[in-house]
Amino acid sequence: MRPTVVTGRPWLIADEAGKLIDDIDTDQIYHNAHLAITDPKEMARYAFGNLKGWEDFPKKARPGDVLFVGENFGAGSSRQHAVDCFLALGIVAIVGRSFGAIYRRNAINSGLPLLLLPDMPVARLRDLPQVTVNLETGEIQGPDGEKVVRAEPMSRVALDIYRAGSLLKLGAR
Amino acid sequence: MGQTVIEKILAAHSRDEIAPGKIIWLGIDVRTARDFAGASVVKNFRRAFPGAKVDDPKKTFFTFDCNAPANTIAYAQNQQACRVFAREQGIRVYDVDWGIGSHVLLEEGLALPGATVVGTDSHLNVLGAVGAFGQGMGDVDIAYVFRTGRTWFEVPPTMKVVLHGRYEFPTTAKDLTLAVVGRLGARGALGRAVEVTGSAADALDLAGRITLASMATEMGAIIAFLPPSDEAMEFARAASGRDDLAYPVPDPDAAYEETVELDVTGLRPKISAPPNPENVHDVADLEGEPVQTIVVGSCTNGRYEDIRLVAEILKGKRVAPGVVLKVSPATRRAWGRLLKEGWLEVLYDAGAVVSHPACAGCAEGQIGMTGEGEVQLSTGNRNFPGKQGKGPTYLCSPATAAASALTGTITSPERL
Incomplete structure (x- = not known):
């Protein structure tokens, strides 16, 4: 059973001015030049490979990290690679102001937790060395257990799939 | 609060709370794959559920219509992979001699008013013409549905499109459809269910309803539902041999995110020029x-x-x-x-x-x-x-x- 409370370093996917980047599409997350790759482990090193200022993200990311993203994250194509590359890096959750519709479906099917947080306290999050995210309640805490903000919790359906590992693993039960 | 058509259909197929934005588990009455993506459904199924049976072979179908008969070896191989799987599982194949899957489902009495139907065709929402919920999905989703008979779905908000007035031949349902696409644009109904009503919608025959419903995709909609008609009900009864069918209708106090009204009196024949359907x-x-x-x-x-x-x-x-x-x-x-x-x-x-x-x-x-x-x-x-x-x-x-x-x-x- 996968944990429903996850702890890791927060990454604010922002521009040079510190503003969260909106409308990051699947080509910026995972460029179409690498679509022929089918082994998720290999996908890891191309995550954000086409997002200005974030090209070296796969070298900096560590298992357990949590991403905080802007509006319409994952807009564009239906490629599953744009979800799988983060799972391969060990990213445990993505908290965003909003997500592209197909990206959302793909992420749920792959068991990557996405949490909606329209009012993102960017300045507060930036100062935190570590966050704890409760996927069931949406509660986000700082390193000393202090309450920071509450995102929309994952739906029961998304949690069912997350706990099983993926939609197909749930079906295999 | 009353329910819209989509909410009624979803509620009848789910135990979860139905409200726009909620993700629910949804029971699927009819599960299909076509020659496009069908082979990937089979591959996913075999890999994820080795040796397993589909949930219900009587509710599971292949329909071949994209490349029929196959004129590339790749399509021939994909169709054959589906046929072999179908034989193992006892699934009915509507092979390359049957025609477009969504229409075959209508003619064979499988897609009925109030039913839930999924497949690998992005125009499966054409079934909204008879008050069925049809939805295209990817090959992972469909493999899961084949195995379990259900999938998850995010309840969409509903918008209403009211078509007032009437038009004369040679203006037809397609011209009406293009007029609506031109008015709403490619994102005008994005992520929503649409209920089409009004005198011009009521006046459409079944063929015209199918034409209008089929282009919901080009307006960004999840699906467009047409109002009930005697012809559509009679067609569904005759095709299925069932007389217990009920056409889903919205509650009087159902909530709509937006209402768009269009007077089509005197509408002239329409055409979409390149490069997209909304260029009307x-x-x-x-x-x-x-x-x-x-x-x-x-x-x-x-x-x-x-x-x-x-x-x-x-x-x-x-x-x-x-x-x-x-x-x-x-x-x-x-x-x-x-x-x-x-x-x-x-x-x-x-x-x-x-x-x-x-x-x-x-x-x-x-x-x-x-x-x-x-x-x-x-x-x-x-x-x-x-x-x-x-x-x-x-x-x-x-x-x-x-x-x-x-x-x-x-x-x-x-x-x-």
Whole structure:
């Protein structure tokens, strides 16, 4: 059973001015030049490979990290690679102001937790060395257990799939 | 708070709370895959559920329509992979001789008012024409549905499109549809269920309802539901042999995110110019543009009624020199009825070529593609660059297609 409370370093996917980047599409997350790759482990090193200022993200990311993203994250194509590359890096959750519709479906099917947080306290999050995210309640805490903000919790359906590992693993039960 | 049509259908197939934005587990009555993505469904199923059976073979179907009969080895292999899986599982295959899957589901009485139907066809929402919830999904989703009989779905908000007034022939359901697409645009109904109402919607026959419902995808909608009609109910009863069917209707106090009203009185024939379906004009404004290829068919306008209308207009006349008129009925049944009633002979005498029942020009060029500079008129639903070849494609009604076939240029049927 996968944990429903996850702890890791927060990454604010922002521009040079510190503003969260909106409308990051699947080509910026995972460029179409690498679509022929089918082994998720290999996908890891191309995550954000086409997002200005974030090209070296796969070298900096560590298992357990949590991403905080802007509006319409994952807009564009239906490629599953744009979800799988983060799972391969060990990213445990993505908290965003909003997500592209197909990206959302793909992420749920792959068991990557996405949490909606329209009012993102960017300045507060930036100062935190570590966050704890409760996927069931949406509660986000700082390193000393202090309450920071509450995102929309994952739906029961998304949690069912997350706990099983993926939609197909749930079906295999 | 009352429920909209989509909310009623979802509530009848789920134990979860139904409200826009909620993700629910949804029971699926009819589970299908076509030759596009069908082989991937099989591959996913075999990998994820080795040795397992599908949830219910009687509710599971393959429909081959994209490349039928297969004219590439890749498609032949994919279709065969589906057939082998179907034999192992006891699943019915509507093979390459049946026609467009969504229409076959209607004719065979499988897609019924109030039912939930999924498949690998992005136009499966055409089933909204009879009050069924049809939805296209990817190959992972469909493999899961084959195994479990359910999937998850995010309850969409509902918008209402009210079509006031009435129009006269030769303006038809396709012109009405293009007018709505032009008004809403490609994102006007994005992520929503649409309920189409009003006098012009009520007046549509079943073929016209199918035409309008089929282009919900081009407005970004999850699905468009048409209001109940005696003809649609009678059709569903006859096709299924069931008399316990109920057409889903919204509660009087159902909540709508937006209401768009359109008066279609005096509406003139419409045409979508390249590069996308929302680029809608009056046919009269584009008259005179030379045309080399005309395709009549597709899930939007491949019904018996559509092709008969083209034959009626062409009867005793000849297609203009330099024009190839290609006709592909949506299903084998439509094809057979047109044949037996003599309409295919009329089309032959007029110079048309009549092809196999399938997806026509829309998918992988089942009825051929265009070369650069080859101008095509199509009764289909998409005209994106490159989709049907290198040439530009215009979308129009069967009547406009027939009128233009006679002149070799874009011609309004108002001139007939």
